[in-house]
Amino acid sequence: MAAAEFIEERRERDTLVLAVRGRWLVAEGAALQARLAKLRIGGVKQVTFDLDGIDAIDTTGAWLLLQLKEDYAAKGAKVAIENIHDEYDPLFRQLEKQPIKSLPPKPVQPRFILLLNYLGSRTVTLLRGARGLVGFLGLVTVNVLEIFRHRSKIRIVPLVVQMERTGVSALGIVGLLSFLIGVVMAFQGADQLRQFGAQIYTVNLLGVSFLRELGALLAAIIVAGRSGSAFTAEIGAMVVNEEVDAIRALGLNPIEVLVVPRVLALVICLPLLTFYANMMGLLGGAIMCRFQLGIPFPLYLSQLQGAVSLWSFWLGILKAPFFAVCIALIGCNEGLSVSRSAESVGRRTTLAVVQSIFLVIVFDAAFSILFSYLHI
Numbered sequence: 001m002a003a004a005e006f007i008e009e010r011r012e013r014d015t016l017v018l019a020v021r022g023r024w025l026v027a028e029g030a031a032l033q034a035r036l037a038k039l040r041i042g043g044v045k046q047v048t049f050d051l052d053g054i055d056a057i058d059t060t061g062a063w064l065l066l067q068l069k070e071d072y073a074a075k076g077a078k079v080a081i082e083n084i085h086d087e088y089d090p091l092f093r094q095l096e097k098q099p100i101k102s103l104p105p106k107p108v109q110p111r112f113i114l115l116l117n118y119l120g121s122r123t124v125t126l127l128r129g130a131r132g133l134v135g136f137l138g139l140v141t142v143n144v145l146e147i148f149r150h151r152s153k154i155r156i157v158p159l160v161v162q163m164e165r166t167g168v169s170a171l172g173i174v175g176l177l178s179f180l181i182g183v184v185m186a187f188q189g190a191d192q193l194r195q196f197g198a199q200i201y202t203v204n205l206l207g208v209s210f211l212r213e214l215g216a217l218l219a220a221i222i223v224a225g226r227s228g229s230a231f232t233a234e235i236g237a238m239v240v241n242e243e244v245d246a247i248r249a250l251g252l253n254p255i256e257v258l259v260v261p262r263v264l265a266l267v268i269c270l271p272l273l274t275f276y277a278n279m280m281g282l283l284g285g286a287i288m289c290r291f292q293l294g295i296p297f298p299l300y301l302s303q304l305q306g307a308v309s310l311w312s313f314w315l316g317i318l319k320a321p322f323f324a325v326c327i328a329l330i331g332c333n334e335g336l337s338v339s340r341s342a343e344s345v346g347r348r349t350t351l352a353v354v355q356s357i358f359l360v361i362v363f364d365a366a367f368s369i370l371f372s373y374l375h376i
Helices: 026-037 059-074 089-097 112-151 156-166 168-196 199-240 243-249 254-293 297-307 312-337 342-374
Strands: 007-012 015-024 046-057 077-084
Touching: 007 342, 015 026, 015 059, 026 059, 046 059, 059 089, 077 156, 112 199, 112 254, 112 312, 156 199, 168 199, 168 254, 199 243, 199 254, 199 312, 199 342, 243 254, 254 297, 254 312, 254 342, 312 342
Parallel strands: 015 046, 046 077
Antiparallel strands: 007 015
16 A cells, blocks of 8 residues: 555644554554654644544554654644544553553664674584585495495496586586696796796696696586586476475485486596696697797606606696595585575575585695695
């Protein structure tokens, strides 16, 4: 109802009649206050509230009317309320006996307390999410061990399909980005090392950085944004369409059917993608060194062989399975956590990508500190 329709004004000689209409409920509180603020008694000596046309009224509406009555009485006008419906008369009587002088003020908290509340709630949410993810890891681990105990449970077709989606289909984007990163690193590294006459060490920079860090990190971040989000969206859509419930109704285990093939496929494919990213990054660096620094390919390979050890190669590859487990678990867990709405699918998909990339970088930093501590 429009605000102007809550009260109809009419004048009868020296009396202002306010015909109250519509629903005076708490849901209309803002509109009611805005309408009452526009009323002007204009010096009349008597004001009458006619409640005959009212449809419904609660404590909020009655309190507003009584407050308006007191305001007009304080200005010297005689105020009367007429035609109160029988079912609303006890409400007015009770409020007149025990009037509500004002609405309770909303407590104002200091900004520091609000900041602490926000940080506390976010911390509790993160800890609950971490606990849920650790529990999901345990559940998946138990199912994987059970599958390897009974090899007949291994679902070869879903595994191969997921390997094609997460591995083969990602070769293009992983190779292109790794190649371009190699070109950029060679260009920037050569530009800085030229000041010291040490351009040849651009090869060392490329070899160590790609084989130990960048190859695995680039492949994992790309897969997290590509395959991790796909896991969440696919499983989330199945939850919304009640397909996961149908799997359970058939006596099948959703973890075994949906999660394990995706986890195993990513654990197999990500080390291979890391190797591929390493080679494409070094190829991009070799081409840039050839045309910018004049380093021929045989000299490039010779310098690369002397700059990196076998450990440098294997350290990057060894990180990949841990990154794969992290990405697959988060993607599948967020997918199974989707509520039955399209909005939840989008929100969980975004959350899966952010969490996956964050944890990949955290694990990479932890590995770097560990390898430095072990002097490898």
